[in-house]
Amino acid sequence: MASSQSHDADVIAGFINLGDVSGLKRFAGRDFDWNACLTFGGARMLPLAAAISANIADPSYSGNAIQVIQWMIEAGASPRHRAPHTVKDSWSMWKEDDTEKTKMSVNLAGHSAISYAFKWLDEMRKRKGGADWSSSIKFLEVVVRTLASEPSTTPKVGVHHSVCELWESIRELTSTHNVILETSDGEVSAHDHVLMVASPVLKAMLGSSMQEGASRRIPIRDSPSASVSLFLDILYAGSTYSDPDYKTMLVALDLAHRWQVPGVVEMLSAPLREMITDESFVAIAEASLLKGLEPLQRACAAFGAKNAKIQALLKARTLPTAVSRLLGSREPAETEQKKAKKRRTF
Structure with a gap:
């Protein structure tokens, strides 16, 4: 018989996939282990990695992915915690118009959420098969900044x-x-x-x-x-x-x-x-x-x-x-674009 933790993990995985923060808040018990692997899309991975995997292919449908990641960190998920090396699964992505040439895979074993995000950034920037992953790269850059930032240190306590x-x-x-x-x-x-x-x-x-x-x-x-x-x-x-x-x-x-x-x-x-x-x-x-x-x-x-x-x-x-x-624009400020005015001296 499956443990209650495994049942909870199935539900949590579902809400992560939906990008539903309110669902996570309602169904994640206080003792839920946010640094233990759960099954997501048939693969064993950490909850933070699941939130990345759920939205990386098409960030236009990512829902509240960043809010989900932020909330899980506040709930106890560590961006530095690494998946066990005993994990044998990997996560794959490709472009539908040319699966064979564009398919990429990243093994999950030994990866923390932040190293997992960086690994995908490396793979996507190679543009295997000429694939354009620019929207996914932008999403991952926001994810990395979110994972690298310090969570709120203000303690939250329950009040009657x-x-x-x-x-x-x-x-x-x-x-x-x-x-x-x-x-x-x-x-x-x-x-x-x-x-x-x-x-x-x-x-x-x-x-x-x-x-x-x-x-x-x-x-x-x-x-x-x-x-x-x-x-x-x-x-x-x-x-x-x-x-x-x-x-x-x-x-x-x-x-x-x-x-x-x-x-x-x-x-x-x-x-x-x-x-x-x-x-x-x-x-x-x-x-x-x-x-x-x-x-x-x-x-x-x-x-x-x-x-x-x-x-x-x-x-x-x-x-x-x-x-x-x-939003990542590298356009210089208007004042920097203008040529410096010449000063006349008398």
């Missing part, structure tokens, strides 16, 4: 729902609030001690003889009340009952970054990965670059690499320079 309810109640107890945040469309209130403990910037404002400290009023008229309220919801309880759009999220993210509240920055940047669309791409990508949010940058790079509309904008050179570079 009653704790969240307690802090939500404190947040809603407006009769005890003693600070007013003046937004672009109204006032939002909060407790000074919560703001001061969370943010060194707000602590400096409220704890000094500055106008904000004396009046207990902080003007932030460049931000709507919905974004300020979202920031406070996350600050107090790490959750919200609102359903914000990406614009509201980005302003709240900017406040958290401006006020140096890294925990809220991290909590807001994670859901933004799943809000990347044709419409939101440029705004989210620019925010990720401006604030140095590497996981969000990788999610944007993965989306842009496979999205036809974004690729068309990249080709037309209508994307901001920094965003173009995030």
